[in-house]
Amino acid sequence: MSCLRRWALARSSLDHQTRALSRQSLGASSQPRSVLSGIWLPTGGLTAAEVESGHGKLIRAGFVRQAQSGIFQTLPLGLRVQQKIEALLDKHMQSIGASRLALSTMTSEALWRKSGRLEQASSELFRLTDRRKIPLMLSPTHEEEITTLVAGTRLSNKDLPLRLYQTTRKYRDEMRPRHGLLRSREFVMKDLYTFDASVESATDTYQEVSGAYQAFFADLKLPILVAEASSGDMGGDHSHEYHLANPIGEDTVVTCGSCGYTASDQVAAARPAGHQQANRDITLADFCVWRGITKDRKTLVNAWYPQRGHSSEDADVNVNAVNQAVPELDTSIGDPLRFLSEARGGQADVPPATLGVVNVVDSRLAPAFAELQTQLPVVPAELGHVSTCQSVVTLASSGLALSLLRLADGDGCPRCERGSLRIRRALELGHTFYLGTRYSEPLGLTINDARGPAAVQMGCYGLGVSRIFGAVAEHLADDTGLNWPRAIAPFEVVVIPSSDVTAEARDFYDVLAGPGTWGARLDVALDDRKVSFGWKMKDADMIGFPFIVVLGRAWRESGVCEVQCRRLGSKESMAADEVGSHVARLLSQL
Template sequence: MLPRSIPRLSKVWIPSGGFAVPGVEDAHSKLVRAGFLRQSHAGIFHMLPLGKRVQDKVERLVAKHMEESLAASRVSLSSISSEALWERSGRLPNIAPELFRFPDRKGSAYLLSPTHEEEITYLVAQTVRSYKDLPLRLYQITRKFRDELRPRHGLLRGREFIMKDLYTFDTDLTSALDTYEKVRAAYSRIFNDMKLPVLAAKASSGDMGGDLSHEYHLPSPFGEDNIITCGSCDYIINEEIATTKVAHEICQADHVGVWRAITKDRSTLVNVWYPTRTIRTNTGQVREYTNSDINIYAIKPLVPDLDASVSDATEFWAAATEGPDATAKQLVNLFDSRLPPSFSDSSKGSASLPMWPDTVKSGASTLHVQCHGSSTNGGKPLNFLRIRKGDNCPQCSSGTLNVQKAMELGHTFHLGTRYSQPLGAKISLPPPSSSEAKPSTGDSGTSKTVSMQMGCHGIGISRVIGAVAEHLADDKGLNWPVAIAPYTCIVVFAEDNYDDAVEVYKRILNGIGDQDERLDIILDDRQKSLPWKLKDADLIGAPVIVVLGREWRIARRVEVQCRRLNINEVIDVNNLPSFIAELHLRL
């Protein structure tokens, strides 16, 4: 028997699903089959021992950088929040459909927090009073809850998930922006430690608030977001706010299409007129477009209440124009800047263009008609088509754009006073010196009270696990980076080599020791055949597999396998520690 102090897979509960794979298997299915997790309910998962080890390692890595790079203090906020706080911040109406809400026995309204801006701001507001207490950095790693309408892709879009939140509090805008850049640098180090090619893309702040944010995306064909990058400059941006140069494209009058949408309150029909065929004046390149190329994000600033979930607006619009409860009020026409000027000018009053759907009765034509020209109030050309590979970069003169699918792993926001002001998180600044201008109150020598400048910065721990699994999995199984692998090295051997496996284990441990704190070895002593263990080690995704097979019996040499680096070498046992240490650095 092996000593109890040596880690053994026979002592770990790994409910493997076997090796038969029905059809094409995605990474989430591999996580289930390899025994990392099981679904509890729709969008909710139990983490099993292997999954919990990965989760713990991601958490430890993130916590290390929060504390060492940013001097942040760890807290643990309650998962239950008061709806009253969310009403004070003004966020409750917009986010209500995604919340798990419940009353207590006294009828007080509570919710399960999807995020903690309100709670942390209220906590700090009750505690911090002076500029001397700032800057303040507080972070937590905790469970969050969001009632997703359609949970999907396993851990990538769940209703319960693990999240790291960092909340920062500063005295002024300059300090807050400096903190923001330090957080961005820390995020780069975190993802570099995982050897992940993460892109930091400018992004919309959405309901979170503030006017500066970045998303951290892992390029992947399985991603839900489109990230736009330039091949010649540092332009990296989410498709939601990306732009492109359209000045070199023209459209003929007979190559015009219309895409119809409707507002959520069913009061407004939106016609988006766009080019179905364009010609680039500088290259002569012809491009074809259809309704599927419409960019919803470019339309929403002009029609904030747009219902993007409706695929056929005419059906809803027909109902909105009939009966005593008809909601239809106006028609909005939007014109892409590439359309001929004569088109948009004549269409404002033209009866020949199909402004109204065929299914709408003529009485609807008495509604108010509103038109938007081919440029915004700021003078920028309106472009209602999604960016394609090869479009011109708006930031540099020579670059062309690339479009990549990607999975979001984190998000940083500069919030300013979005939450500190309504929730009363204020500090007193010192009185100005005699050489400084008097404070705004006009009272010489008195202190000034201001709202704290805030930032919030998240990393989805659960999403990292699901995204890394998807990014690195192959047809044999999962393939973890050393930094977060459940075990960085599995020693596989036949049943009659127990004592030899212990010797190899000790040689590796003693040879590397404290040189690599990530070293995490385990022996596969399960009562299975050697081929079965090798397949299971591949499925589990161990970065390094050490095999005691035929070469061990002949010359006391081991076979070292590293699928990610395409390595399969026979190594003398004396050289094994240094060889594994080198692999760890590359993985």
């Protein structure tokens, strides 16, 4: 067959496909096209760093820009991602019968004082005073506000269980904002607050919400670690954290590959220490000490732990284990001696009152501590000669052997006899708390039961929208650009013509974005910007569209498109009418 004949047949086939596409696009034309020329994408003026973080790519791709330390402006592409995260959260919150509301950004210091939480969190609060000199603050969280709101409605048993949630901006005056959206001073969070009549009902609610959270992360196809956790300043006695393992994470998660034990390092424990060290002589050289101070600034806390290798000072001590042994410990203080010295007026020669000293001793050192105590530096030389009142702790609150060493890879699992622990850095994306009556009791949220007024059982469940945004960028980005799960991608597909956008290209877009036979509509953008084809392709990779559909020479000559998916390593050519079903099928993997 001659070249001219082959060209005529190809041209005829393309014209036929174009007419078919045009007829199909009439039904889709009622929706405005998503064209990139109509979206503000400020991607110029920035040069890639030699080693670029996911956050750096978010800035260079035009998702966010920094306004000041720890505060970011969300640009149109970033807002699409944020709104998709929020919509996915709405879906899962509504699946458990939760109602959405919006609480005030400003809250009263008086409420936080009433709940007993003001002083605990005061250093991280943005505080202000109105013209009537009433102290207010920007809310970092809303337990006090929601409890007071619900208490004012005079709940009865028939109103419970009640589930209320919001997705709003929160504020925390971080001492050292870092990692972009992962540790910022202004951020978006989803908070769910639950109210139940009994502990049993509240426990059922906790399990139901946990299931919704895991379903949410399953939609994002993220390998989340659900870790046993500490309730911290929130109160309550049952909580879990939702982590994404990542080297830049500031949290540490401990996992057992044998039984599945997963816990944050704040509550994790190794298998109880044996007594192998007791079988040999323990000398002064075996003792290392970490020092802390109690919250009332009156008691020195010495944590005596065994030396491990040649690690740097304090690197091996597990401060969380010390805190569990001495709940009054102030873990925020890095220089306890300064506070003790200030309590004495800074004068070493002034006889002070008796100094309280708590010696927390690792069980491996405990057999020799009493004998060597007088030779150990129980009181630092900087404090001079002081009278002390000492006590000794050698067992954990559970009654088990006390291990003060920071957990390390290979330590024995506390839940099973055969497993060993793995230590991972991770990003915390969510936290669930069973609060009990921590807030309902002081703030007067009660119902009447058979015995009279009873405090309502509460739970609070947070997910960081901004954090998920930033964490996904860090977790999935590669050297080429960002990558997004299909559920929160700014667009699922971008169509890029290699030359000017023609009527045929618009018709192709209309069909791909319209109601096709492949199921749900695809979220498609058409790149009609007046820039070079090569620049568009690089920009599409940087933005991280899951799929790129190229309308190149093969499209113009024979109606064949190229469909690319960087995450799946896929690049295929196919007829125009096959693209929708092909993309829809592969999107289910992302």
